[in-house]
Amino acid sequence: MCRMILAHGRFDSAAILEAARAMSCGESADHDGPIKQHPNGWGCLWLENGEIRTLHGTGAFADALPGIDVDRLRSRFLAVHVRHATLSKNHGLEFSHPLWRNSAGHRWYMMHNGFLPTIYRQLGLTESRFDSEEYLHYLVDQITPADFTRDYLREKMAQVAPGGSAGNAIFVTRDKAWAWQWHPHDTPYPDYFTMHFRQQDDCTLIASEPVAIPGSAGNWRRMNNHELYEIPFRE
Numbered sequence: 001m002c003r004m005i006l007a008h009g010r011f012d013s014a015a016i017l018e019a020a021r022a023m024s025c026g027e028s029a030d031h032d033g034p035i036k037q038h039p040n041g042w043g044c045l046w047l048e049n050g051e052i053r054t055l056h057g058t059g060a061f062a063d064a065l066p067g068i069d070v071d072r073l074r075s076r077f078l079a080v081h082v083r084h085a086t087l088s089k090n091h092g093l094e095f096s097h098p099l100w101r102n103s104a105g106h107r108w109y110m111m112h113n114g115f116l117p118t119i120y121r122q123l124g125l126t127e128s129r130f131d132s133e134e135y136l137h138y139l140v141d142q143i144t145p146a147d148f149t150r151d152y153l154r155e156k157m158a159q160v161a162p163g164g165s166a167g168n169a170i171f172v173t174r175d176k177a178w179a180w181q182w183h184p185h186d187t188p189y190p191d192y193f194t195m196h197f198r199q200q201d202d203c204t205l206i207a208s209e210p211v212a213i214p215g216s217a218g219n220w221r222r223m224n225n226h227e228l229y230e231i232p233f234r235e
Helices: 013-023 063-069 119-123 133-142 150-158
Strands: 002-009 042-048 053-055 078-082 098-104 106-113 166-173 174-181 195-201 204-209 228-234
Touching: 002 013, 002 106, 002 166, 002 174, 013 063, 013 078, 013 228, 053 106, 078 166, 098 133, 098 204, 106 133, 119 133, 119 174, 133 166, 150 228
Parallel strands: none
Antiparallel strands: 002 078, 002 204, 042 053, 042 078, 098 106, 106 166, 166 174, 174 228, 195 204
16 A cells, blocks of 8 residues: 655656655545555655666655755656555565566566555465565566557456455656556545546656645646556657
């Protein structure tokens, strides 16, 4: 159970970090979900001279934010993830997103919101260790970014046994990012498990909630279920 936000284009990194903090504290929680605060870890991902950089932490993002070097995160792409651990056993730095995995010559990063307790079966495992890690493995194993399409994702998710709440995620490779909106038709909290999109003249924003961002304009659009939005870094 998490909140996340990404920005691409021209934006104020400090404002994006503040928006993530507000979501982590429940200050913008106008949704049907029971979880308002997300104090169990956080992570940032950004581009620096064409390379992906990440920063992870445990505990509350609000406590960590004053110590983050915002100037280092000034970039044309920034994603932030704040976490509420679904299972008490999954606490610690290794469970903070973004997660990463190498596959077919590419390094994939992922930030996930949702719980997929049956997805481990698709990997032939006898039990689940960490559903988000298994989700990343299941989707990107032995594929390239060219294979990562809406049809591919819909087909893969159709094979997953019922029981999960959502697979909303941000995926990033060196050349492209994707925002993937997916939850089953019977998810218990569709408002909580829906991402929102806002396009400005020179900036794309996608977030778990239509959070206020000082200095930005435009209206948030609720993403459609099973919608995949692509963001190329090199045009």
